[in-house]
Amino acid sequence: MISTGRQVIRYLVMNCFCLLTIILPAGLHAQDKRLSNTMAISQNHPDSALNILKKVYAAATEVNDVLTTGICLQQMGIICFNQGHYAQALDFYLRADKIFETSNNKELLAANLSQMGILYYYNKEIRKSRALYDKALSIYKQDGNLKGEADMFGNIGHLYEKHQQYDSAFYYQNLALNKYQKINFKQGAAKIYENLGSIYEDQARYDSAYNCFTRSLLLYQQVNNEIGSIEVVNNLGDILRKTGKYEESLKLSYKALRLAQQTSNTYQLAAACRDLGKAYKLLNRLDSAYHYIELSRKYSLEVYSKEGVNQTAFLQVLYDINKKSDEISKLNSIRKTNQVITIAEVVVVVLLVVLGLVIFSRQRLKIKDQRVLAAQKESIFATLHELMNLELKNKQLQEETLKQQLELKSKELSNHTLNLIKNNQLLESLRNTLQEMVKEDKRDQKKQMQQIIHQINQSFNHEQHWKEFTAAFEQVHQRFFEDLKKHSNELTSADMRLIALLKINLDSKDISTLLGISMDSLRVSRYRLRKKLSLNQGDNLSAFIQTL
Numbered sequence: 001m002i003s004t005g006r007q008v009i010r011y012l013v014m015n016c017f018c019l020l021t022i023i024l025p026a027g028l029h030a031q032d033k034r035l036s037n038t039m040a041i042s043q044n045h046p047d048s049a050l051n052i053l054k055k056v057y058a059a060a061t062e063v064n065d066v067l068t069t070g071i072c073l074q075q076m077g078i079i080c081f082n083q084g085h086y087a088q089a090l091d092f093y094l095r096a097d098k099i100f101e102t103s104n105n106k107e108l109l110a111a112n113l114s115q116m117g118i119l120y121y122y123n124k125e126i127r128k129s130r131a132l133y134d135k136a137l138s139i140y141k142q143d144g145n146l147k148g149e150a151d152m153f154g155n156i157g158h159l160y161e162k163h164q165q166y167d168s169a170f171y172y173q174n175l176a177l178n179k180y181q182k183i184n185f186k187q188g189a190a191k192i193y194e195n196l197g198s199i200y201e202d203q204a205r206y207d208s209a210y211n212c213f214t215r216s217l218l219l220y221q222q223v224n225n226e227i228g229s230i231e232v233v234n235n236l237g238d239i240l241r242k243t244g245k246y247e248e249s250l251k252l253s254y255k256a257l258r259l260a261q262q263t264s265n266t267y268q269l270a271a272a273c274r275d276l277g278k279a280y281k282l283l284n285r286l287d288s289a290y291h292y293i294e295l296s297r298k299y300s301l302e303v304y305s306k307e308g309v310n311q312t313a314f315l316q317v318l319y320d321i322n323k324k325s326d327e328i329s330k331l332n333s334i335r336k337t338n339q340v341i342t343i344a345e346v347v348v349v350v351l352l353v354v355l356g357l358v359i360f361s362r363q364r365l366k367i368k369d370q371r372v373l374a375a376q377k378e379s380i381f382a383t384l385h386e387l388m389n390l391e392l393k394n395k396q397l398q399e400e401t402l403k404q405q406l407e408l409k410s411k412e413l414s415n416h417t418l419n420l421i422k423n424n425q426l427l428e429s430l431r432n433t434l435q436e437m438v439k440e441d442k443r444d445q446k447k448q449m450q451q452i453i454h455q456i457n458q459s460f461n462h463e464q465h466w467k468e469f470t471a472a473f474e475q476v477h478q479r480f481f482e483d484l485k486k487h488s489n490e491l492t493s494a495d496m497r498l499i500a501l502l503k504i505n506l507d508s509k510d511i512s513t514l515l516g517i518s519m520d521s522l523r524v525s526r527y528r529l530r531k532k533l534s535l536n537q538g539d540n541l542s543a544f545i546q547t548l
Contacts, residue, residue, distance in 0.1 A: 046079050053079070067108075070099035074112050081119055090119055110139040110148055117155060130159060150179035150188055154195065161199055169199055190219035194232055201239065210239045230259045230268045237275050241282065249279045270299035427516060466497065473500050483548055488532045495529055502545045 053072045060068035077092030093116045100109035117132035133152050140148030157172030173195050180188035197212035213235045220228040237252035253275040260268035277293035280286070430452055474480065480503065481496065491499075494515070501511045512522045530541055 046083055050076060050079055066099055066103055067105065070096045070103070070105075070108065073099070074108070074115065078115060081115070086119055086123060090116070093119065106139050106143055107145065107148075110136040110143075110145075113139075114151060114155065121159065126159060126163075130156065133159075146179045146183050147185055147188065150176040150183075150185070150192075153179065154188070154192055158195065161195070161202070164202075166199055166203060170196070173199070186219045186223050187225065190216045190223070190225070190228060190232075193219065194228070194235070197232075197235060201235075201242075206239050206243050210236065213239065226259065226263050227265065227268070230256050230263070230265065230272075233259065234268075234271055234275055237279075241275070241279050246279050246283050250276065253279060266299050266302050270296045270302075273299060470500070473504070477503060480548060488534070490532050491529075494525070495532065498525055498529060499545055502542050503548075505542075505546075 053076050057069055057072035057076070059065075060072060073092045073096035077089045077096065080086075080089035080092060093112055096112050097109065097116070100112055113132045113136040117129045117136065120126075120129040120132065133155050137149060137152040137156075139145075140152060153172045153176035157169045157176060160166070160169035160172065173192055177189060177192040177196075180186075180192060193212045193216035197209045197216060200206070200209035200212060213232050217229060217232040217236065220232060233252050233256040237249045237256065240246075240249035240252060253272055257269065257272035257276065260266075260272050273292045273296035277289045277291075277296060280289035280292060433448075434452065484491065484496075484499065497515065498511065501514060506514070508519060508522055512519050515522065515525075517525070526541055530539075533541075533544065535541065535544060
């Protein structure tokens with residue numbers, strides 16, 4: 001039986017070239033539509049197909065046709081992959097991926113992701129392969145591309161088949177089959193039936209395998225897929241041989257041999273002869289078995305010989321492409337460098353002109369601003385000068401007003417002091433009169449007593465005089481009493497009156513009169529006040545009070 005891996009490669013290559021055939025007419029000029037024929041050429045002459053792609057790629061690069069360059073890179077990657085040059089194929093795929101992603105062409109991007117997934121699968125990097133399949137599947141689902149979804153389901157199912165996870169493999173292959181049947185894509189459905197037949201064959205469920213291969217063959221014949229038909233006929237022959245139906249197996253193998261001869265497919269000739277040799281060996285017809293085994297070996301050698309020749313030619317073309325790409329890259333680099341230099345020179349000249357204009361403009365603005373600023377400063381200076389003169393005049397007026405108020409308050413304080421002295425002198429006179437009356441003890445003292453009462457009533461507001469005196473004193477000597485309390489907290493109201501009278505420089509006689517005490521009592525009061533103020537012996541009380 002032909003290996004499933006080669007079947008998958010062939011199937012995916014056909015799908016990719018079919019996609020290219022659909023896309024190219026819209027993306028290329030008429031002379032470049034020849035790319036649609038590279039599929040058939042690449043199978044037998046990969047070097048010729050690569051040459052065609054190389055020329056189209058160069059022409060597309062010259063006219064900056066980004067989409068066409070991406071398609072050419074992708075198809076060159078497919079050809080390199082088919083020839084076993086995986087590293088070179090991956091390089092082409094990655095370059096195409098960058099182009100498709102930048103141009104936001106989701107259909108081509110998804111197809112390219114699928115190709116990279118296959119490449120990673122054959123390099124045994126299953127996780128990367130599955131991740132790329134899932135990413136491509138997501139894009140196809142977003143675009144509603146049922147064929148793309150089916151392709152990805154088939155690839156994912158193939159991953160599970162190779163890991164012998166047959167339940168998952170059946171699940172994804174059936175999903176793919178349903179999608180292909182929904183859009184009536186017989187080529188894809190034929191491939192899925194072939195895959196299902198291979199799974200059943202691996203499980204030794206030969207009846208189910210035979211049934212799936214039969215359906216696959218029918219569909220391949222309907223779409224005239226000769227290579228697919230040959231492979232499925234060989235697979236059917238394998239099933240019959242494995243179930244002991246050797247004669248029927250020989251008929252199918254001969255049929256595959258005839259089809260391979262008609263198509264001149266050396267690889268299929270070798271496969272058909274190998275199957276015939278196996279069948280004749282089982283029938284114990286060793287001469288025939290030997291004959292066909294030798295034919296198979298001969299055809300295989302031809303295949304290897306052709307592949308060697310093709311590989312040599314292919315490698316030469318690949319070398320030329322790489323060399324040409326390097327030259328193009330160098331030329332592009334030189335061209336870009338020259339463009340950058342030219343642009344840089346233009347930019348520098350423009351910047352110098354702009355810089356000159358900016359400097360000239362800024363200089364003019366600077367001079368203009370300086371003039372405006374000087375005028376503003378001059379105006380501000382004149383205004384400030386006027387304000388300072390006004391403020392000076394206001395201060396002078398305030399000082400004169402304060403002086404007048406202070407003189408007025410001083411006069412009021414003097415008047416209050418004189419009133420207090422007069423009141424106290426009156427009271428002193430009344431006291432002396434009363435003392436005389438006590439001494440005389442006359443009977444007509446009642447009339448004199450009433451007169452004294454009348455005089456006392458006239459002087460009843462003595463305390464009010466003291467309050468007025470205190471208010472006037474505080475206006476003249478502000479914060480005097482507050483500062484005084486800092487020296488002692490034991491001062492009484494009588495002490496405060498005595499200190500106030502000392503502050504206005506009254507002599508002892510006037511002070512005794514105002515306080516209504518004798519000179520001896522005044523001396524005692526002054527002594528006590530010195531103690532409360534903590535004055536040292538020898539310190540002058542009046543001088544201390546004047547310093548407050």
